[in-house]
């Protein structure tokens with residue numbers, strides 16, 4: 001998969017996760033402050049992350065790290081051994097930093 005494709009997938013998933021913030025706000029019956037989304041679209045502030053569930057936070061960090069690798073031109077290569085990560089694996093886990101061997 002190309003870095004551009006990966007980036008689109010990662011950004012879409014990121015939006016989805018950040019969309020959870022609105023739902024959390026609804027459930028609490030409190031409006032989500034307007035500046036949250038702006039803050040979230042910049043870098044993740046801790047206060048924004050704390051509003052997300054733990055697994056969502058973890059995923060968001062992985063996505064941000066993957067996006068940083070796209071920008072650095074390192075996306076699709078294992079951060080441990082430098083080997084190319086198989087396309088099939090990236091399709092399943094677009095935010096993975098590891099090849100199949102190193103993830104085991």
Ligand SMILES: [Zn+2]
Pocket residue numbers: 078079080081082083098099100101102103
């Ligand atoms: Zn590896």
